[in-house]
Amino acid sequence: GAVVSQHPSRVICKSGTSVKIECRSLDFQATTMFWYRQFPKQSLMLMATSNEGSKATYEQGVEKDKFLINHASLTLSTLTVTSAHPEDSSFYICSAPQAYRNTEAFFGQGTRLTVV
Amino acid sequence: GENVEQHPSTLSVQEGDSAVIKCTYSDSASNYFPWYKQELGKRPQLIIDIRSNVGEKKDQRIAVTLNKTAKHFSLHITETQPEDSAVYFCAGERFNKFYFGSGTKLNVKP
Numbered sequence: 103g104a105v106v107s108q109h110p111s112r113v114i115c116k117s118g119t120s121v122k123i124e125c126r127s128l129d130f131q132a133t134t135m136f137w138y139r140q141f142p143k144q145s146l147m148l149m150a151t152s153n154e155g156s157k158a159t160y161e162q163g164v165e166k167d168k169f170l171i172n173h174a175s176l177t178l179s180t181l182t183v184t185s186a187h188p189e190d191s192s193f194y195i196c197s198a199p200q201a202y203r204n205t206e207a208f209f210g211q212g213t214r215l216t217v218v
Numbered sequence: 219g220e221n222v223e224q225h226p227s228t229l230s231v232q233e234g235d236s237a238v239i240k241c242t243y244s245d246s247a248s249n250y251f252p253w254y255k256q257e258l259g260k261r262p263q264l265i266i267d268i269r270s271n272v273g274e275k276k277d278q279r280i281a282v283t284l285n286k287t288a289k290h291f292s293l294h295i296t297e298t299q300p301e302d303s304a305v306y307f308c309a310g311e312r313f314n315k316f317y318f319g320s321g322t323k324l325n326v327k328p
Contacts, residue, residue: 134314145307146262146318148219161219195261199314206252207316209261 104130106198108210115186115217123181123213125152125196131176132198136207137169140193152179152196186217220245220310224319231298232327239322241308242290250311253282253293255304256321262307266293298326 105128115121125135133154138146150160150171158171168190170182179198183190195212221244231237243251249270254262268275268282268291275282279298284291295302303326308319 136315138316145320146316148315148317151315193259197316206264206267207311207314211261212259214259 104128104198104208106196106208106210108196108213110213111211112214113216115215117187117217118185120182120184121186121215123183123194123196123215125179125181125198125210127177127198127208130198132179133176135173135179135196135198137171137179137181138195138197140195140212142193146195152181154179183215186215188217191215191217219315220248220312220317222308222310222317222319224308224322226322227320228323228325230325230327233298233300235298237293237295237298237302237324237326239293239306239308239324240290241292241310241319242288243310243317244289245310245312246286246289248310248312251282251284251291252309252311252316253280254307254309254318256307257304265306295324298324300326300328302326 107126109124135152137149140146149164150158152158152171152173154173160166173179196210197207224241252267255265256262268284279296281294306322309316
């Protein structure tokens with residue numbers, strides 16, 4: 103199947119700093135990517151849809167100014183957690199369906215963010 | 219968006235027994251229903267999926283059934299093994315967005 107690579111896999115940062123997470127589709131193009139957040143022992147919650155060449159769309163309750171999303175190319179989306187706080191500590195995971203195909207979503211390996 | 223409910227939240231079975239996890243969804247326009255297995259700290263892995271034009275799909279010990287009229291679908295695992303222990307998520311899909319159920323922690327006791 104297609105491969106989605108996410109980087110970094112783990113990051114620890116200080117409160118108030120920003121953290122960038124990358125999501126790359128390695129062997130296919132993805133006009134759309136999705137960002138999810140998963141708190142311990144909870145489900146994956148869709149945060150936002152990253153659209154290549156246009157603005158991201160955010161789910162209700164997700165602060166767009168805090169979670170900046172950039173979809174610079176057909177293979178790369180980035181999520182920047184700005185002014186991170188301990189409550190932002192979570193598992194962030196991206197997914198990407200293959201462009202123009204109605205197939206399964208391929209997930210990145212996830213990023214464990216810890217804000218201290 | 220889609221609202222997906224999943225139960226039970228935890229399920230313990232003896233090795234060799236069957237396990238059933240059930241989900242309901244709200245959006246009648248949804249037509250793709252995957253099931254994911256997630257081990258601790260790892261990404262979800264697709265184990266089986268079903269589209270709305272079929273009522274059942276089977277892959278070895280795993281099967282999924284779908285009732286579009288009632289808007290529910292179920293995961294069936296037969297002859298469970300300890301390595302089946304994980305958290306399982308169902309999902310409904312709309313425009314490639316996935317709305318996940320709350321998850322079921324399956325524990326298969328040897």
